[in-house]
Structures are given as structure tokens and as C-alpha cells.
Amino acid sequence: MRVVLADLKGTEGLVTKDTVAGGYGSRFVPFSLTTHWFCHVKRSYVQIPSVQMAYLAAICARNGHEVVWTRSEVADGDVALVLSSLVDYRRETAWAEAARARGMRVGFVGLACSKLPELFLEHADFVVAGEPEEAIRELAEGRKLSGLVLGKPVADLDTLPFPRWDLVGNWSDRLQQISLGSLHPRRRFPLLASRSCPEFCTYCPHRILTEYRVRSVENVVEELSALTARWPNAFVIFRDPLFTKDRRRCLTLCSEIVRSGLRIEFECETRLDHLDAELLFAMRRAGLRIISFGVESISSQTLRKVARRPVPEAHQRHIVAECRRLGIRTAAFYVFGFLEDDWESIAATINYAIDLGSTSAQFKILTPYPGTPLWKQLGPVVYEKDWQRFDGFTPTFRHPKLEPDELRFLLGAAYARFYLRPSFLKNLWRIRHRALVGLVDKLDQRVSEAIREKEISLVSRAVTC
Incomplete structure (x- = not known):
């Protein structure tokens, strides 16, 4: 067949x-x-x-x-x-x-x-x-x-066979890709060390298909060994929503990667409260280059309303700083449009995203995905009829405090304020020279003021809290 x-x-x-x-x-x-x-x-x-x-x-x-x-x-x-x-x-x-x-x-x-x-x-x-x-x-x-x-x-x-990447994808050298963790082109392979998610965030669709299960460390290492034997230049993307859920298992996996002599680089996603300095050091030694995590909102009250456990701000800053010290790039995720959100709260979250100092950031609009508890909650106020617009970046329900155009404007402002800063490049390229850092800080202030004036010219108010 x-x-x-x-x-x-x-x-x-x-x-x-x-x-x-x-x-x-x-x-x-x-x-x-x-x-x-x-x-x-x-x-x-x-x-x-x-x-x-x-x-x-x-x-x-x-x-x-x-x-x-x-x-x-x-x-x-x-x-x-x-x-x-x-x-x-x-x-x-x-x-x-x-x-x-x-x-x-x-x-x-x-x-x-x-x-x-x-x-x-x-x-x-x-x-x-x-x-x-x-x-x-x-x-x-x-x-x-x-x-x-x-x-x-x-x-x-x-019991599953390992993914057959020789049958799926075009792995010619000219189609190798760069990554946030390296400017050198390399083949990128997703890997699942677990399935589903053990958390209970009401808006997240990662946990609605099956229950949370994990693979054994031995099985994951065996797949990594087979992968690197065929593609020595592989960059592995662990697609688990909570890679460090079990701290001991994660430490064992890192130890086995090192012991087996696997020279891999990888990225993963997790929660910041499942990280500490010792674990980060072990992961960096095993090949960690990028780590992604959800901050979502600066408001702990807002997060509790959607059953997401808040992470103390001091711990967030500590982990991001520790990643910076170890040379691990960071990617933070944020969501706009929670029911408690208004212009000022989203502006505060944007300011925090900049101040936290992650290497990159992704901003999205709250989407009530079918099958999630949030879908059941917001069903009566969902106005969007086109399922393709449930894309994570488009307003789909009547928000109690913000119009769709306002949410889209705030989304655009977040990307402009985060990525137009010279300090974004400073963080990406890991510039530490004192004179250059001082110059970048001054340029940041000028860029911020220019963006503020542009916002006022467009909607008669700035994205400030």
C-alpha cells in the first residue's frame, strides 16, 4: 500500500x-x-x-x-x-x-x-x-x-517506533534552518518526551485530548542516539508543554545525555517555578540553548481566574537572569484579553515583558478553543463564525472592557515596543560592554518616546499604565 x-x-x-x-x-x-x-x-x-x-x-x-x-x-x-x-x-x-x-x-x-x-x-x-x-x-x-x-x-x-524523519520532510542542506539559539544553520527535529499537560489552565488546549503520560528516560535517550547517529548536526525541539515537570527525571535525562556522549543542542518549554539554578546548569551542560515559558499576564489575580498558578515575580526575574548568565536564550509568552484585562493592565504586562529582559517574546490574544473550559465559559459571547480565525491573534468574543480594534492595537504596540528597542538586539547578541550598554539604554529611551508619540497620533493615547 x-x-x-x-x-x-x-x-x-x-x-x-x-x-x-x-x-x-x-x-x-x-x-x-x-x-x-x-x-x-x-x-x-x-x-x-x-x-x-x-x-x-x-x-x-x-x-x-x-x-x-x-x-x-x-x-x-x-x-x-x-x-x-x-x-x-x-x-x-x-x-x-x-x-x-x-x-x-x-x-x-x-x-x-x-x-x-x-x-x-x-x-x-x-x-x-x-x-x-x-x-x-x-x-x-x-x-x-x-x-x-x-x-x-x-x-x-x-512501545511506539521512533519517528521516521527520513520519510517526512526535506532535509537537504539548503533547507537547514537557523534558530534563536544559534545563527549556524542546522536541521531541527521536534521530539515528544511526554504527551498532554498536567496543568489545568482553562484556556489551554494542550490537555484536552488525552491524559498526561511520559516516556522513560532510556527510551528518550535511545531516540536521541538514533537521531544524532544519522544527523550529527541535529537541533532538538522538545515539544512537551512542561518539560521539567519531574525535576528528578529531568536531571536523570540530562545526566544520561552527557554520559552517553550525545553532542546535541536543544530547546524546551516549561514553567519558571519548575526551574532552579542547579537544574538549569545541568540542562545547559546537556545542550540546552533556548527555553520558553509562559508569563501570560503580570496580574496574579487574572491568572488565578483561569486556573493558572502564578509564579512570583522575584523568581521569574531570578531564573531569567540565571539563564542569561549561563548563555541560555529565553522566550516568554504573553496573552492579552483575559476578562479582567483593560488598557492599563495590558500596558503593564507589556512594560513587564520589556523589563523582564527575556531574549524574545510572543504576544497573543486570548482564544476560546473548542473543548477547553474557557470555551464553555465564553460560548455565549463568542461572535466569530469562521473557525479559521480562532488563530491566537484575532479577537473572537465580546470582551467586557476592550473593543476588538483596541486589542489588535495593543497587540501591535507590544511587538513594536519589544522588538524596536535597541536593547532587544543587545540581549539577542549578548552585548555586555559597559559603554555599549549605556548607549543602548539611552537609545531605548528615544525609541520609546518615538513609539509613544506615534501611538498618540493614531489613537490619542499611549500604551502606558
């Missing part, structure tokens, strides 16, 4: 899929010079093949089937598996219709088709709702899948 794996590339704005937003994906359509620049730069290191599809490639190949991967063209085959998203579902269903017209049976996998199967069923022969590996294993063993198929969670993640 010839299996076509369709990991389709979005065409409008900066589109990321796979495990982004739990699998719903995101789409950032730039609307200013700063956001155009941000999307252009970020596109150079976020466009990586899907780890979900790489697992399915391994399952199909292990059962003796030919695997073909595509990002756009409708390749010939017997069956096609399409990675679903919310932000690009119309393109995905159109591709499925074209594939069926050529005689292929088509199925959808992923979070989007699991939670909103009605968007995909009429365009496919089957839709897998839930984790897809067990259902696709049955398909590879000869079962004919039809209609809505329940995907059973993988009980033991160590």
Missing part, C-alpha cells in the same frame, strides 16, 4: 500546525512593519515537519508500506492521511477532496478533527478522533477505516 502523508503548508501569514496550540495551530497575519518583520524572522525557524506525521510514517513503514510525504501537491497513493488544523482546515479539506477525486481513500488525524469532526467528515472517508497511532496501526495491518474512528490513547509511549 502506498500511503501519502499530507502535512500541508499554510499560505497566508505565518502558519504553524502540528502541536502548536495543542494541535489547533496558529496563524499570524502581519499588520504592521514590526509584525511583518517578526513573522519573516520566525518563519525561518518554526517551519519544521510534523512529529505526529513522523510517528505515522514509522508505523506504516514498519508494516511494509511505501510512505510519501507532501506539503502541497496531491501525490498518487492508495490512502492519504491529512494532518488537521483549525486555522487552515479549508485548505486541508480542499486537498482531501482533490485526493479523493484521484481515487484515494482519505483520513484526517489531529486535535482539530478530533474536537470538530463535523468540519472534516464530509470531505473524508474516515476521521480519527483521539491519538491516531493505534488506529493507523490497524489501518497498516489491513483494517478498513470508515466514518468517525475512535483513536485509543497509547498506554505505553515507549
Whole structure:
């Protein structure tokens, strides 16, 4: 059997899929010079093949089937598996219709088709709702899948074959990518050391498909060994939402990476209250170069309202400073539009994002994703009817204090105020020379004043608290 794996590339704005937003994906359509620049730069290191599809490639190949991967063209085959998203579902269903017209049976996998199967069923022969590996294993063993198929969670993640990156993606040297952690081009591979998330944030879709499970340290190290044996220059992206949940396990993993002589570099995402100086040192020694974390809002009260445990500000500053000392770049995430937010609170969060001193920052607009507790809470005030606009950057519900245009303006102001500062480049390039640091601080003040005047000219008020 010839299996076509369709990991389709979005065409409008900066589109990321796979495990982004739990699998719903995101789409950032730039609307200013700063956001155009941000999307252009970020596109150079976020466009990586899907780890979900790489697992399915391994399952199909292990059962003796030919695997073909595509990002756009409708390749010939017997069956096609399409990675679903919310932000690009119309393109995905159109591709499925074209594939069926050529005689292929088509199925959808992923979070989007699991939670909103009605968007995909009429365009496919089957839709897998839930984790897809067990259902696709049955398909590879000869079962004919039809209609809505329940995907059973993988009980033991160590039993899965390692992702087949030789079958998924184009790894020619000219398509190697830079990363925030290194200006040297290198191949970037996502890796899942766990699935789901143990936290209970009401707005987060990472935990709504299955329960939290982890792989053994030995299994993760074995995958890393196989990966680096074939691609010695690999940069690994751990896609776990909470990589350091188990401190002892993380320390053991770092120790095993060093003991095994694996010369890797990697990035991960976690919570700042699951980090300390000793753990950071061990992770840096094992190859950590970038760490991402959610700050979301400066207001502890706002965070508690969405069941997110606040991290003390002093600890946030300590960890970011420790990362800077160790040469680990940091990426902080922020969300605008919580129900308690107003102009002043978002302005305060923007100011804090700048003052915290992370290497980079990402700002998004609160989105009530289907299947989350927030969706149930905000359902009556959701006005957006186009599912593709549930993209993480577009207002979708009636906010009690802010108009959609105000939220978008504040979003643009955040990117301008963070990335137009000369000190952004100072942090990125790790400039420490005292005279240069003093000059950068003075230039920051001038840039801030220029942005303030521009904001007043546009909306008659500055983004200040």
C-alpha cells in the first residue's frame, strides 16, 4: 500500500500546525512593519515537519508500506492521511477532496478533527478522533477505516517506533534552518518526551485530548542516539508543554545525555517555578540553548481566574537572569484579553515583558478553543463564525472592557515596543560592554518616546499604565 502523508503548508501569514496550540495551530497575519518583520524572522525557524506525521510514517513503514510525504501537491497513493488544523482546515479539506477525486481513500488525524469532526467528515472517508497511532496501526495491518474512528490513547509511549524523519520532510542542506539559539544553520527535529499537560489552565488546549503520560528516560535517550547517529548536526525541539515537570527525571535525562556522549543542542518549554539554578546548569551542560515559558499576564489575580498558578515575580526575574548568565536564550509568552484585562493592565504586562529582559517574546490574544473550559465559559459571547480565525491573534468574543480594534492595537504596540528597542538586539547578541550598554539604554529611551508619540497620533493615547 502506498500511503501519502499530507502535512500541508499554510499560505497566508505565518502558519504553524502540528502541536502548536495543542494541535489547533496558529496563524499570524502581519499588520504592521514590526509584525511583518517578526513573522519573516520566525518563519525561518518554526517551519519544521510534523512529529505526529513522523510517528505515522514509522508505523506504516514498519508494516511494509511505501510512505510519501507532501506539503502541497496531491501525490498518487492508495490512502492519504491529512494532518488537521483549525486555522487552515479549508485548505486541508480542499486537498482531501482533490485526493479523493484521484481515487484515494482519505483520513484526517489531529486535535482539530478530533474536537470538530463535523468540519472534516464530509470531505473524508474516515476521521480519527483521539491519538491516531493505534488506529493507523490497524489501518497498516489491513483494517478498513470508515466514518468517525475512535483513536485509543497509547498506554505505553515507549512501545511506539521512533519517528521516521527520513520519510517526512526535506532535509537537504539548503533547507537547514537557523534558530534563536544559534545563527549556524542546522536541521531541527521536534521530539515528544511526554504527551498532554498536567496543568489545568482553562484556556489551554494542550490537555484536552488525552491524559498526561511520559516516556522513560532510556527510551528518550535511545531516540536521541538514533537521531544524532544519522544527523550529527541535529537541533532538538522538545515539544512537551512542561518539560521539567519531574525535576528528578529531568536531571536523570540530562545526566544520561552527557554520559552517553550525545553532542546535541536543544530547546524546551516549561514553567519558571519548575526551574532552579542547579537544574538549569545541568540542562545547559546537556545542550540546552533556548527555553520558553509562559508569563501570560503580570496580574496574579487574572491568572488565578483561569486556573493558572502564578509564579512570583522575584523568581521569574531570578531564573531569567540565571539563564542569561549561563548563555541560555529565553522566550516568554504573553496573552492579552483575559476578562479582567483593560488598557492599563495590558500596558503593564507589556512594560513587564520589556523589563523582564527575556531574549524574545510572543504576544497573543486570548482564544476560546473548542473543548477547553474557557470555551464553555465564553460560548455565549463568542461572535466569530469562521473557525479559521480562532488563530491566537484575532479577537473572537465580546470582551467586557476592550473593543476588538483596541486589542489588535495593543497587540501591535507590544511587538513594536519589544522588538524596536535597541536593547532587544543587545540581549539577542549578548552585548555586555559597559559603554555599549549605556548607549543602548539611552537609545531605548528615544525609541520609546518615538513609539509613544506615534501611538498618540493614531489613537490619542499611549500604551502606558
